[in-house]
Amino acid sequence: MTSALIEARGLVKHYGDFVAVDDISFDIREGECFGVLGPNGAGKTTTIRMITATSPVTAGNLRVAGLDVAEEPRKVKAVLGVVPQDDNLDPDLLVRQNLEVYARYFGLSRDEVRQRIDEALELFQLDDRATSNVDDLSGGMQRRLTIARALVNNPQVLILDEPTTGLDPQARHLVWQQLRLLKSRGVTMLLTTHYMEEATHLCDRLVIMHRGKILVEGRPHDLIAEVAGPQVLELRLPSPERDALLAEFPQGDGFSVEQVEDLTYVFGGGPASAMAAERVGDPHRAHLRPGNMEDVFLLLTGRGLLD
Amino acid sequence: MTAFALTPDVSFGAYRVWQRNRDATLRNWKTEFLGIAIEPFAIILALGLALGQFVELDSGEKYVEFLAPGLLALFPMFAATFECAWGSYVRLEMQGTYESIIATPISVDDVITGEILWGTTRALVNGSYILLVSFILNPWLHMVDSPWAILAVPVGVLPGLLFSSISICFASIARAMSHFAYFFNLVINPLFWFGGAFFPFDAMPRWVQILGWFMPLKHVVDIYRGLITGNLEWSMLGSLAWLAVVTVFFYVLAVKLMRRRLIH
Ligand SMILES: Nc1ncnc2c1ncn2[C@@H]1O[C@H](COP(=O)(O)OP(=O)(O)OP(=O)(O)O)[C@@H](O)[C@H]1O
Ligand SMILES: [Mg+2]
Numbered sequence: 001m002t003s004a005l006i007e008a009r010g011l012v013k014h015y016g017d018f019v020a021v022d023d024i025s026f027d028i029r030e031g032e033c034f035g036v037l038g039p040n041g042a043g044k045t046t047t048i049r050m051i052t053a054t055s056p057v058t059a060g061n062l063r064v065a066g067l068d069v070a071e072e073p074r075k076v077k078a079v080l081g082v083v084p085q086d087d088n089l090d091p092d093l094l095v096r097q098n099l100e101v102y103a104r105y106f107g108l109s110r111d112e113v114r115q116r117i118d119e120a121l122e123l124f125q126l127d128d129r130a131t132s133n134v135d136d137l138s139g140g141m142q143r144r145l146t147i148a149r150a151l152v153n154n155p156q157v158l159i160l161d162e163p164t165t166g167l168d169p170q171a172r173h174l175v176w177q178q179l180r181l182l183k184s185r186g187v188t189m190l191l192t193t194h195y196m197e198e199a200t201h202l203c204d205r206l207v208i209m210h211r212g213k214i215l216v217e218g219r220p221h222d223l224i225a226e227v228a229g230p231q232v233l234e235l236r237l238p239s240p241e242r243d244a245l246l247a248e249f250p251q252g253d254g255f256s257v258e259q260v261e262d263l264t265y266v267f268g269g270g271p272a273s274a275m276a277a278e279r280v281g282d283p284h285r286a287h288l289r290p291g292n293m294e295d296v297f298l299l300l301t302g303r304g305l306l307d
Numbered sequence: 308m309t310a311f312a313l314t315p316d317v318s319f320g321a322y323r324v325w326q327r328n329r330d331a332t333l334r335n336w337k338t339e340f341l342g343i344a345i346e347p348f349a350i351i352l353a354l355g356l357a358l359g360q361f362v363e364l365d366s367g368e369k370y371v372e373f374l375a376p377g378l379l380a381l382f383p384m385f386a387a388t389f390e391c392a393w394g395s396y397v398r399l400e401m402q403g404t405y406e407s408i409i410a411t412p413i414s415v416d417d418v419i420t421g422e423i424l425w426g427t428t429r430a431l432v433n434g435s436y437i438l439l440v441s442f443i444l445n446p447w448l449h450m451v452d453s454p455w456a457i458l459a460v461p462v463g464v465l466p467g468l469l470f471s472s473i474s475i476c477f478a479s480i481a482r483a484m485s486h487f488a489y490f491f492n493l494v495i496n497p498l499f500w501f502g503g504a505f506f507p508f509d510a511m512p513r514w515v516q517i518l519g520w521f522m523p524l525k526h527v528v529d530i531y532r533g534l535i536t537g538n539l540e541w542s543m544l545g546s547l548a549w550l551a552v553v554t555v556f557f558y559v560l561a562v563k564l565m566r567r568r569l570i571h
Contacts, residue, residue: 015571052410055571074318074412082410088403092331101330104323105411153411 003030005157005188006051010060013046013212020046022212023060028157033179033189035199035206035220037293039301042209044192045085048161051190052082065156078106081155085162085192087142089134095145096121096130099152106153113152120148123178140171147178157188164198176201196293200224210301220293227299228291229268233277236263236285245276245286258299267295315562317420320413324421325428327408328390343433347440350378355448364507375450376531377504379437379459380524383430384470384498391426391474392490396481398422405569419475419565423558426471427464434463453537462534465550466527472557479564503528526550 004027013021021043028034036044049055050062053073062069064076090098099120103113121127124144129137137145143163150158163179164172172195179202183189193199199206200220207217216223224230235242242264249255255269266273273288280286332339355371355378362370398404405418438459441450477490501515502524508516519525526546533543 054406054409074414077410078412080410084403084406084410086403088407090327090331090404090407091402092334092404093327094334097330097334101327102407102411104326105320105408105413107319107323107412 004028005030005065006034006190007063008047008051008060009062011047011050011057011062012059013043013050013055014058019212021050021058024207024209024212024214025060026207026214026217028188028190030188031186032204033183033191033202035203036190036192036209037194037196037199037206037297038192038209041211042301043212044209045161047209048082048159048190048192052080052159053077078153079156081150081153081158083143083146083150083158083160083163085165087146089142089145089149091134093134094130095126095132095134095137098134098145099149102149103152108153116152116154120151123181124148125174138171140167140174143167143171143175144178147175151182155187157190158182160189160191162192162194164193164195172198196297200293208297208300215300216296223296224291224293228295230291231269231273232289232291232295233266233269233273234263234287234289235266235276235280237280245280248272248276265295267291267299315416315420315559316414317416318414320417321420321424323413324408324418325424328421328425329428343436346382347378347437350382351440351444351448351450354378355450365510366507369449371448372450373507374504375441376528376535377502379434379441379463379531379535380466380502380527381499381504382437383434383463383467384524384527385495386433387426387430387467387470388474388495390429391422391471392478392487393484394426395422395475396478396484396487399478399565399568400481405565409569415566415569416562419562422475423468423471423561426474427467430467430470431460431463434467435460451535453535455534455537455539458534459531462530462547465547465554466523469523469550469554469557472554472561475561476557476564479561479568498522498524501525523550523553 006028008027009025011021011024012019024047026034036047038044046055050057050069051064053069053076057070065079067076069076090101093101096117099117100110100113103110103117118127121130124147126141126145126148129141134142134145147160147163160179164175167175176198179189179191183202189202191199191202203220205217205219206223207214209215216227218226235245237245246257246266249266249269249272255272256267258265258267266276269276277286277288351371355374359370359374364370364373366373405415408418409415438451438456441448441456445451473494474490477487477494481487481490501519502522503519504524508519508525511519526549529546530543533539
């Protein structure tokens with residue numbers, strides 16, 4: 001007996017000889033928001049395409065709402081709402097028509113979904129654009145319409161592939177607010193993103209993927225505490241000065257130092273970090289701040305460009 | 308394994324796709340309507356009457372009478388081709404429409420079938436209208452000799468499906484809009500000129516006649532000619548069967564090619 005809505009075991013995806021997803025396993029439970037982070041090319045979209053039964057699984061086991069994705073693709077797709085990485089709204093149809101026609105793909109009649117569509121348009125602040133051309137909407141509005149579209153079939157799981165990429169801060173915050181509202185209503189979500197703040201804010205649990213593999217899984221704040229530590233000291237000092245400062249740190253105390261160009265990060269320095277920051281006394285040259293998801297991400301996946 | 312099965316996996320979803328295309332077209336019905344409304348008059352006047360003045364046929368019939376079955380075959384072919392080559396490519400590649408649809412309970416095969424049914428619908432509307440215009444102009448031009456001509460409408464389903472399927476095959480392998488120049492020049496143009504619409508095949512050299520047998524349009528024109536003149540022949544059933552076989556072939560090919568394009 002499991003309450004996992006999405007259950008992946010040993011999931012593998014090959015494109016020819018290339019291994020895009022390499023033996024990953026995870027559970028997404030009812031009501032939670034599950035995040036998938038990872039650099040470009042990590043395999044996030046590929047994983048989503050397998051879950052949404054649009055890309056065949058090479059190996060492993062993948063069940064959605066108890067259904068095998070390979071055996072019952074139509075039933076699986078019926079219980080999912082998908083927001084793809086690239087908007088693919090129907091430019092030949094008006095805003096409201098986009099939702100009505102999409103509902104029809106699920107076998108739902110216009111009458112059945114009238115109220116749901118009204119609500120979705122209102123929730124996503126599109127009710128006054130119902131008869132607009134899709135191409136006349138701003139990027140943020142198009143994204144919101146895509147999310148609204150993914151809700152017309154009242155899905156058991158909402159799957160969002162980079163829902164806020166390319167949006168300005170206002171539009172992004174609006175989307176976050178709406179996703180939080182959906183979450184509070186109990187909608188289960190799978191979310192990929194390159195915004196660490198978004199993942200920390202919205203996700204109950206997340207995984208970080210890299211080259212097709214899952215590196216870690218956990219709750220955002222647990223991961224931050226475990227991997228980055230509660231506080232991070234950033235130093236921008238000439239090396240002799242920096243070395244002198246680091247020599248003051250109690251040896252063998254489990255702190256780690258990472259040098260990136262002219263910037264030095266000290267993780268897990270404890271009280272010594274605070275003292276060092278105080279000694280330098282200039283926040284531009286020594287800055288003590290809380291650890292965050294970005295630290296976790298960069299520590300685990302490295303800092304070089306991967307694509 | 309239904310998503311990636313060997314035989315077409317078609318459901319009622321195909322009709323949903325058809326409805327989507329209908330709704331998208333009706334949104335712009337005014338522009339669509341104008342083109343459709345004027346075209347046959349222009350063609351009949353230009354080709355039939357103007358050009359016809361310079362053409363003398365052995366059979367003694369007027370050129371515009373000879374031309375009628377050809378027009379009835381050609382212009383629906385264009386309608387289906389336009390819809391399922393250019394139109395489908397735009398939906399496939401530029402608009403991501405197929406991708407958005409297959410994320411719903413609708414299969415790739417449903418999408419392709421719906422597209423082909425829509426192309427066929429366009430061909431039928433176009434063909435019915437040309438027939439109607441021919442009837443209207445009949446007191447002056449005598450293009451239609453027999454009430455059997457009305458059967459050209461249901462028979463038109465077959466070439467509608469066929470040319471839609473051929474076009475989808477091409478859309479599924481095209482990588483750029485410019486590739487359609489090949490399709491037009493290598494497929495549609497020869498069909499247009501050598502399909503038996505503009506000149507009688509009997510007068511042609513033997514090799515052209517043999518070539519013509521492989522041209523789907525020739526069989527369509529032959530059937531329509533029989534229906535319009537009222538000279539029904541058994542060979543028309545042969546043409547019908549030929550068309551049916553080729554249609555099934557290209558339909559299955561269209562589904563397979565589009566699966567290869569969309570599922571990876
Ligand atoms: N159809 C395909 N054929 C071949 N390789 C592919 C295909 N689709 C994706 N890939 C490759 O698989 C890898 C994973 O791609 P994927 O789109 O899943 O990454 P992603 O994590 O979503 O990246 P991004 O953050 O850029 O969206 C990439 O190296 C990509 O080039
Ligand atoms: Mg992606």
